[in-house]
Amino acid sequence: MKPGVGRMTRDEYVKLKKRKEEKKRLKQERLAKRAKAEGEREAEEDGGSSATTSETRTLSIAVPGSILENAQSAELRTYLAGQIARAACIFEVDEVIVYDDLPDTDAGRRVGVDEQVYGVRTVRRCCAQLARVLQYLECPQYLRRSFFPVHKDLEYAGLLNPLDAPHHLRQADDFAYREGIVTNHAGKAGHSYVNVGLLKEVSVKKELAPGLRVTVKLLPDKSSKKLRGEVVAPSEPRAATGVYWGYTVRIAQALSDVFCRAPYPGGYDVTLGTSDRGVSVHGLAEGSLSQHRHALVVFGGLQGLEAALESDDKLTVDDPALLFDHYLNTCPGQGSRTIRTEEAVLVSLAVLRPKFSLCEQRDNFKHTAKN
Structure with a gap:
């Protein structure tokens, strides 16, 4: 007889122990079944959400940070970055890539950045500033003070036109x-x-x-x-x-990193380069690119994509047209000798929109104010 059980016989004690073990086993089975059911339900919900997400097509653009080097003052550098942000928002760009298109000959002009945010530790200062201004404008106003402390790159950000994006919701x-x-x-x-x-x-x-x-x-x-x-x-x-929900920003150390570090499984399935040496964009029929899942449009800097290719040691081709599915001149018959990158972004996204059929994909954003 076990001490503390009283007058319970050994057989009674064994039977009681077996009943307790059986109850415990049944309870564990019920919990296991419940956990399995909940897991299957969550998997179905996640699967449905993933399927919905995978059907959403994305548009990415890549712009060189060196375009800020061509601006004549700090105010103009900031305003130029604001123009890129406005164009990205207007044409519902999902990802903006800031890449370094210059040869790495001056390490002293590189600055440290948050690796968790940008994916790199050091980058050319112009790239860091362009990325920071783009992120600042994409962030809803009520969150900016929390995420963006006082910084020299944002000294003139107050001069910029707001994006007024759908996710920049007012209190009402x-x-x-x-x-x-x-x-x-x-x-x-x-x-x-x-x-x-x-x-x-x-x-x-x-x-x-x-x-x-x-x-x-x-x-x-x-x-x-x-x-x-x-x-x-x-x-x-x-x-x-x-509803369009803003863009993400990442930094690429070179032109090759624009393609290699894509955030989407399988990378970009349609890539387009823009250059005055490309074929006319009017050769593409409307809707001809409508089957894309993740499209990428790459813009060159002051010296074009040729300079970015020459500065990248990882790329062995001599002609930038070989890097893309389509190498396009998005403004044939231009009246000016040059088109600035911030102008090229607006012109190109406007003329490419019917090719992607993006104008029919999404409804305009509408919201109601609380009474």
């Missing part, structure tokens, strides 16, 4: 998704609070590090005074609603 705008920053306000275990530009912070059922930028889907909950939401992938608002 009513929309299902919002960009936000995780605050350091303490919540219950497994929860965080996110500032999304409203009077109240949104509670999300996920423990996140403070200072992280996240995309939040607001959940309707009339039974609670608290605002509740869930953190979703940055691509979900575009995939779920068709």
